[in-house]
Amino acid sequence: MGVRMRLLIVEDDAALARGLLKAFRGDGLAVDHVSCGQDALEIVKMEPYSAIILDLGLPDIDGLTVLKRMRSMHVSTPILILTARDGTSDRVNGLDHGADDYLSKPFAVEELEARVRALIRRGQGSPDPILSLGLLKLDRATGAAYLGDDVLDLTRRERSVLETLVSRVGTVVPKPRLAADVFDYDDSVSPNALEVYIGRLRRKLEKSGLEILTVRGLGYLLRQI
Amino acid sequence: MSTSGQGYSIKGRLLWTLLAPLCVILIVLGVSGAWLVEQNVESSSDRVLSGSLQAIGETLAMQEGFITLDLPPSALGMLENADRDNVFYSVIYRGKVITGYPELTAGRNAIYVDGIRFRDGFFHGVPIRIAMEAKLVPQLDAPVIVQVAETTKNRRALVYRMMISLMAGELFLLLVIASLIFFAVGWGLRPLAALRRIVEARVGQPELEFAQLPLQGMPQEVLPFVSAFNALLEHVETTFETLRRFTSDASHQLRAPLAVVRTHVELLGRRTDMPGEVRVSLNDISQAVKALQRLIVQLIALAKAERPPQGEPTDRFDLVECTEVASRACATRALDRGMELSFETDRDKLVVHGSAMFAGEMIANLLDNCIRYGFEKGHITIRVSGSPARLEIEDDGPGIPVAQRDRVFERFYRLPQNSHSEGSGLGLSIVRALGRRMAATVSLETPSGGKGIKAVIQFQSA
Numbered sequence: 227m228g229v230r231m232r233l234l235i236v237e238d239d240a241a242l243a244r245g246l247l248k249a250f251r252g253d254g255l256a257v258d259h260v261s262c263g264q265d266a267l268e269i270v271k272m273e274p275y276s277a278i279i280l281d282l283g284l285p286d287i288d289g290l291t292v293l294k295r296m297r298s299m300h301v302s303t304p305i306l307i308l309t310a311r312d313g314t315s316d317r318v319n320g321l322d323h324g325a326d327d328y329l330s331k332p333f334a335v336e337e338l339e340a341r342v343r344a345l346i347r348r349g350q351g352s353p354d355p356i357l358s359l360g361l362l363k364l365d366r367a368t369g370a371a372y373l374g375d376d377v378l379d380l381t382r383r384e385r386s387v388l389e390t391l392v393s394r395v396g397t398v399v400p401k402p403r404l405a406a407d408v409f410d411y412d413d414s415v416s417p418n419a420l421e422v423y424i425g426r427l428r429r430k431l432e433k434s435g436l437e438i439l440t441v442r443g444l445g446y447l448l449r450q451i
Numbered sequence: 452m453s454t455s456g457q458g459y460s461i462k463g464r465l466l467w468t469l470l471a472p473l474c475v476i477l478i479v480l481g482v483s484g485a486w487l488v489e490q491n492v493e494s495s496s497d498r499v500l501s502g503s504l505q506a507i508g509e510t511l512a513m514q515e516g517f518i519t520l521d522l523p524p525s526a527l528g529m530l531e532n533a534d535r536d537n538v539f540y541s542v543i544y545r546g547k548v549i550t551g552y553p554e555l556t557a558g559r560n561a562i563y564v565d566g567i568r569f570r571d572g573f574f575h576g577v578p579i580r581i582a583m584e585a586k587l588v589p590q591l592d593a594p595v596i597v598q599v600a601e602t603t604k605n606r607r608a609l610v611y612r613m614m615i616s617l618m619a620g621e622l623f624l625l626l627v628i629a630s631l632i633f634f635a636v637g638w639g640l641r642p643l644a645a646l647r648r649i650v651e652a653r654v655g656q657p658e659l660e661f662a663q664l665p666l667q668g669m670p671q672e673v674l675p676f677v678s679a680f681n682a683l684l685e686h687v688e689t690t691f692e693t694l695r696r697f698t699s700d701a702s703h704q705l706r707a708p709l710a711v712v713r714t715h716v717e718l719l720g721r722r723t724d725m726p727g728e729v730r731v732s733l734n735d736i737s738q739a740v741k742a743l744q745r746l747i748v749q750l751i752a753l754a755k756a757e758r759p760p761q762g763e764p765t766d767r768f769d770l771v772e773c774t775e776v777a778s779r780a781c782a783t784r785a786l787d788r789g790m791e792l793s794f795e796t797d798r799d800k801l802v803v804h805g806s807a808m809f810a811g812e813m814i815a816n817l818l819d820n821c822i823r824y825g826f827e828k829g830h831i832t833i834r835v836s837g838s839p840a841r842l843e844i845e846d847d848g849p850g851i852p853v854a855q856r857d858r859v860f861e862r863f864y865r866l867p868q869n870s871h872s873e874g875s876g877l878g879l880s881i882v883r884a885l886g887r888r889m890a891a892t893v894s895l896e897t898p899s900g901g902k903g904i905k906a907v908i909q910f911q912s913a
Contacts, residue, residue, distance in 0.1 A: 239707055245714035252721070283707070310706040332710035332744050335717040398779035441782050443794030443833075444775060449786070 231276040231346055232256045236266040236292070237308070238285050246279065249335050250342070263287030267295055275303045277345045279338075282309040282320070290323055297324040304345035308333075359392050360435045360450050373434050380430065383409075387423050391438065391448035400445040462636045469632055470625070477621045488613045496606050500582040501567045503530050504599040507540060511597065513590045518542070520550055527599075534605040539574060543596040557583070557596050571603075578603050642669050646677065661688035699754035702747045709747065713740050742875075749877040752812065753862070756884035767913040768807035769800050771835050774842060777814035778833050781822065789828040790821075796835040803840045803910035805889030810910075813885050813893075814844065816878040817906045821846040823874055825903070840912045845898045845905035856895040882906075 233250050237243040238261045250257045258273065260266050263284045270278070278296075282289030293305060306327040307320045320328050326348070327341050355367040363372040364385070371378040371385060380388065386407045391399060405420050424446060428438050439447045506526035512519050520542055530538045541551035548556065554574060568583045579602050585594040646664060653660045663681045666674060716737050719725075725733070778794055785792045814833075821831045825848030834843040851859055851866065858864050860883045863876040879893075886893045891910045898905040 239711060241711040242707070242714055245711065245718055248718055249714070252718075310703050310710070331706045332713040332740075335714050396783055398782040400775065400779070439786055441779070441786070441792050441794075443796070444779050444782060444792070447782060447786065449783075 230254075230256050232258065232273060233342065233346075234266070234269065234273070234275045234278045234303075235259045236261075236263070236278065236284065236289075237281040238262060238283070239281070245335075246338075249339060253339060253343075261285075263289070263292040266292055267299070270296055270301050270303070271299070276349055277342050278303050278305045279342065280305055280307050280325070282307055282311070290319060293320065293323045293325055302349075304349045306338075306341055306345060357389065357392050359395055359448075362392065362431075362434055362436060364389055364392060373431075378430060380427075383407075384423055384427055384430070387420075388427055388448075391446065395448050395450075398441050398445045398447045404446065461640065462633055465632050465636055466629060470629060473625065473628060477625060481617060481621055484617045485614055488610055488617070492606050492609045492613070496580070496609075497569050497582065499529060500569070500580060500599060500601060501584075503527060503538075504567060504582045504584050504597060507542075507599060508584050508586045508597045511542070511586050511588050511595055513588055518544060518549060518588065518591070518595060530599075530601050532605045534608050536602045536605045537574075537577075539579070539598075539600045541598045543598070544591070545593050551598075555581070555598050555600055557598065572600070574600065574602070580606070639670065643673060646673075659691065661685070661691070695754055695757060699751055702751040702754065705747050706744075709740065709744055712736075713744065716740055746875045746877070749875040749881060753877050753881045753884060756809075756812075756881050756888065766806050767802050767804055768810065770803045770810065770840060770842060770910060771796055771798055771801050773807045773810050774814055774833060774835050777811040778818065781815060781818040785818070785822045785831055788822060788825075790825060791828075791830045792833070793830070794833045794835075798835060798837050801835060801837050801840055802913045804913050805891060805910060809885040809889055810842075810891075810908075813882045813891075813908060814842070816882050817844045820874070820878055820906075821848065824848055824869060829903075838912065840910040842908045842910070843905055845903060847898070847900060847903040850897070850902065850904045851895060853897075859895070860893075882908075 233255045235243055235246050235250075235257060237246065237259065240261065243259050243261065247257050247259055255276075258269065258275075260269055263286050266278075266280070266284075267287075280289055280293060284292065287295075289307060289309070293307065296303075296305070304326040305324065306329060307325045308329055308331060309320075310331045326345055329338060329341065355365060357364040357366060361374045362378070365371070366389065369382075369385060371380050371388070387404055390404055390407050401420060409419070424438055424440075431438065435451050436448060437451055439449065441447055503526050506523060506529075507520070510519075510521040510523065512521075522540075527538050527540070530536065539552045539555050541548050541553070541555035543549065543557045546557065552574075566584070570581050570583070572579050572581050579600045581598055581600040583596060583598045585596050587594050646669070649664060661684050663684060664677050666677055666681075669677050716733060720730075720733055720737060774796075775794060778792065782792050818831065818833075821844060825831065825846040829847050831844070831846045834845075835841070836843075849868065855866060859866065860879045862880045865874065865876045883893050886908060889911070891908050894907050894909075896905045896907055897903075
């Protein structure tokens with residue numbers, strides 16, 4: 227990343243803000259902090275931020291209002307809202323008013339960092355073409371796959387199944403979703419066909435430190451051993 | 452409901468207040484009735500006796516210087532009765548019995564006047580009734596006294612029979628009135644019994660119900676009580692609601708400081724320059740913070756789930772899809788514990804009543820229990836079947852003793868063997884409360900394999 231990414235944290239709880247500042251500065255971001263809505267609206271006019279973390283419970287202006295005003299000021303920076311409430315209506319409201327992501331307190335710092343990173347990437351418009359997981363690297367631009375320094379030989383369909391699994395590592399990917407990657411929708415696919423590809427991938431990933439687990443009735447899951 | 456205590460019975464009170472005076476009235480009636488009976492029996496028997504006496508007296512005559520008496524058989528015959536009373540007679544002239552039973556004398560104060568006199572006496576120690584008439588016979592200077600007597604067996608028997616009938620009648624009346632009171636009170640109190648059933652049905656409910664008691668059909672005497680009770684219900688509901696909101700508000704307020712703690716603990720955990728004991732402490736704190744966070748999240752979830760269903764939209768959702776999504780979300784944690792997770796269904800789609808969000812939360816809580824308390828490398832099976840719509844989540848873990856299966860739905864109740872794990876003790880309470888909001892029932896069963904526990908949710912098919 228050539229330009230240093232700037233992050234704005236709008237949070238009235240000084241102790242939490244200190245922690246967040248420390249975390250994101252440790253990640254190499256330039257971080258600003260304001261503790262009320264008014265300041266936030268002022269500062270976004272002056273600084274181009276790569277992402278904003280916005281607490282909904284602000285002392286002066288309600289966080290949702292701040293969000294709406296920012297969007298009406300044509301601030302297109304990705305915004306993640308933080309709240310001590312976890313009602314789905316809050317989440318829906320926030321997302322409706324232009325928030326890009328939502329996290330309720332308390333959260334795992336790592337998760338917040340991961341989401342902010344994702345937001346920044348999304349804001350830049352071009353996703354990283356290299357998908358990597360442990361030893362495995364998938365270059366989405368060229369279609370090449372590597373295990374460490376070795377080239378991993380994959381067919382087109384194997385690669386597309388693996389790509390889907392890697393992009394959702396640690397989650398169970400439903401069979402129909404994987405089948406859609408591999409086959410055209412109008413193909414009538416026997417359920418076994420997908421298993422054939424999974425079987426082949428398992429063999430090819432044997433010494434990669436990755437494994438594909440079957441969750442019967444639910445789908446497949448890729449994880450690091 | 453216990454009926455002990457210092458209570459008294461309305462029936463008892465009514466019976467006492469009505470029956471005591473009634474008894475007095477009946478005694479008075481009985482005594483005067485007895486007197487009347489006695490009088491009537493005496494007078495009618497005396498009339499027969501006097502008829503007999505007159506029949507004898509008519510035949511008195513003087514013939515050739517002798518007093519003659521023609522005793523017609525009918526004269527004494529009319530005195531015959533079923534009780535076989537003995538009949539005696541005597542004719543006395545100048546103080547001497549000239550015919551009849553000599554023992555039947557005229558008595559000490561025989562009055563020689565016209566008309567029939569009656570008196571009581573004894574004949575060989577047996578009580579008798581004596582009728583006496585002084586007859587003036589021509590040619591005689593003194594009146595001839597004719598006496599007819601009979602033993603009083605028949606009279607006594609008659610009096611006795613009539614008294615028995617009287618007593619029986621009174622007793623019957625008493626019983627009829629008592630039972631009428633008994634039934635009338637029961638009938639009058641029947642609305643109260645209905646009221647009691649309504650209230651009792653609520654006692655059995657796991658969730659408090661504050662709906663007002665019905666006023667229609669209540670007797671006027673009970674209405675003020677029911678109204679007052681309804682006012683109390685309303686008051687309790689408001690208080691309860693406030694308390695519930697407090698739980699929810701307090702939980703929200705707890706989140707903010709907890710976020711601070713968690714953030715800083717996690718940041719500290721990233722430092723590599725810490726001595727081992729600090730790292731151990733930090734790890735303990737981190738675990739505790741996570742447990743606390745979970746508790747708060749569950750408390751909020753429970754407060755939300757227990758919110759009274761206010762015009763809940765009668766939504767429907769696809770149980771198969773909902774179960775798949777919720778199960779996938781929990782799969783990673785199960786796999787991390789080395790558990791095997793599988794989902795079985797014979798349906799592509801199963802539409803049921805309720806909210807997919809609630810159902811998802813129920814499934815997440817049930818799976819969380821399986822993962823938390825099941826054995827490592829155990830199996831978790833999730834099943835969805837239709838008609839009736841049914842979701843089963845079973846594991847082969849330690850299970851729950853049958854005796855405890857009701858209690859585990861109570862808030863904060865934990866099985867003794869789990870008291871040290873970091874579960875919140877609220878999961879099943881949330882499951883049941885959410886189920887109730889969409890008329891789904893939750894029960895615990897023993898899986899067919901005999902090991903572990905199976906949670907069964909029955910949904911309302913749409």
